[in-house]
Amino acid sequence: MSDWTAGYVADIGYTYGYYKELNPLRIRLALLNAGIEPPKQSTACELGFGQGLSAAIHAAASDTQWFGNDFLPSQAAFAQSLAEAAGVPAEFTDESFAEFLARDDLPKFDFICLHGIWTWVSEENRQLIMAFIRKNLKVGGVVYVSYNTQVGWAQIMPLRRLMVQHTQRMGAPGEGTAQRIRQALQFADQVIKTNPLHATANAQVSPKLQELLSQDPHYLAHEYFNRDWQPMDFADMADYMAVSKLEYASSASYLDLIEAINLSPDQQTLLAQIGDVALRENTRDFCVDKKFRKDYWVRGARNLNPVQVIESLRAERVVMTKPRGVISLVLEGALGVADLAADVYDPILDFLADYQPHSLGEIEQALSSHEKIGLQEIVQAMFIFTHRGEIQAAQSDQATEKAQAACTRLNQHLMMRSQGSDEVYFLASPVTGGGIEVTRFQQLFLLAYQQGHTQAEALASLVWSILESQGEGVSKYGQILQTPEENLAELTERAQDFLRRDLPMFQGLKLI
Ligand SMILES: C[S@@+](CC[C@H](N)C(=O)[O-])C[C@H]1O[C@@H](n2cnc3c(N)ncnc32)[C@H](O)[C@@H]1O
Secondary structure, rough: OOOOHHHOOOOOOOOOOOHHHHHHHHHHHHHOOOOOOOOOOOEEEEEOOOHHEEEEEEEHHHHOEEEOOOOOOHHHHHHHHHHHHHHOOOEEEOOOOOOHOOOOOOOOOOEEEEOOOOHHHOOOHHHHHHHHHHHEEEEEEEEEEEEEEEHHHHHOOHHHHHHHHHHHHHOOOOHHHHHHHHHHHHHHHHHOOOOOHHEEEEOOOHHHHHHHHHOOHHHHHHHHOOOOOOOOHHHHHHHHHHHHEEEEEEEEEEHHOOOOOOOHHHHHHHHHOOOHHHHHHHHHHEEEEEOOOEEEEEEOEEOHHHHHHHHHHOOOOEEEOOOOHHOOOOOOOOEEEEOOOOHHHHHHHHHHHOHHHHHHHHHHHHHOOOOOOOHHHHHHHHHHHOOOOOOOOOHHHHHHHHHHHHHHHHHHHHHEEEEEEEEOOEEOOOOEEEEEOHHHHHHHHHHHOOOOOOOHHHHHHHHHHHHHOOOOOEEOOOOOOOOHHHHHHHHHHHHHHHHHHHHHHHOOOOOO
């Protein structure tokens, strides 16, 4: 492995994920809820963007100017190809954190985000990232960072070490990372089958290995097989942030903001008595066995008074981003599964089922005859459904209009790409300023619909011709359908669902 990797796996690309937490528009609700004025967004930066799908979608779908880096050149090239397809002036480079920090021509940023980076790189790189934030974040700016927490990973750390040691000590020279990972997993499986006492004493170990055995080696390589892998607790994180004058603003996992589904009454009382933020958050993570934290931090919080908070919340706009019919009222928190009150949440969801953006104030007014629904319940609903990706923040009509052309270009590029690949299953919405989950078949149906086909049978036969030409078939219940008739019947059924259920939403979100 060459020097520039600093122990990072570099011979295997990462997956094509999109992360809604990296959409600057989404910060607003969490900050307002914490009584902090959200920054205006004109410049943003993603550190270690992976394949760059999130960064490229955000660059296309808003007029925020995006920058970003990832030192794997093939990934930076992919990110650049998306920005080029969208026709936006985003700057995505293959510089390392050290090189990016040394740049003197970058603007100051309103938002700096890093997802899946912090606990996967060396201490030296963490220091470089902090120096970058210190140098390049505006006063009032926000940082989003996600990381593995110590409390949630404590049991699994020795298993990871064992597997990494196997790749380092037993891998043959010239063997690729994917092959080494497969062998390390087999080795760990062999060890667990001997019933080691460590696995008996730590109940999470065996189920975790079973989970790893079923996962994509590209994901596993970046997630577990780097030299550096350092879960840490919130108090450690707060110490790093304090040096850059950042203070904790809010969890970006919106479900964390609803105590009743995560903490017992005793735990809530105990936590309420802890004045120190770091100790309180650590204790909270202990209570819920938190594995992965996603947080917003702010440099110089500008506090709002309660009247300003309410007025600002009323002005926030949201839009439904999953078909109404698939949104369930069953909610899972750390305490288990709970049923949401239908008389509160159904009217809110029904109101948003036109797939048009509405302000929270508009929802409040429209539902004012419902005794149980006030602004507080509406905000709570937003936390729940935004967390699950079923509702998202919406930008202004002017911003939507401005972003439409770039989104259309990017989506066209991604949909064309989906003819030969199922890697990317998100498209850009100028309404949300971010990504919307759209499966490969939905993308292909959208392409066919754009070409003027409006009947399920026609959509199905067009998609079938694409699959057939590549020797592919539709997978149903884990089996690939064999005959053209079976494939066409299945595709027709899916096309019917698409036309009836998905298309009205995709149109509302202005994907095409
Ligand atoms: C686990 S991946 C996460 C990628 C992306 N943020 C995501 O969540 O999809 C970590 C990324 O950090 C990048 N990376 C690691 N060390 C780096 C460094 N020193 N400079 C720049 N990028 C680095 C890797 O290339 C990889 O794409």
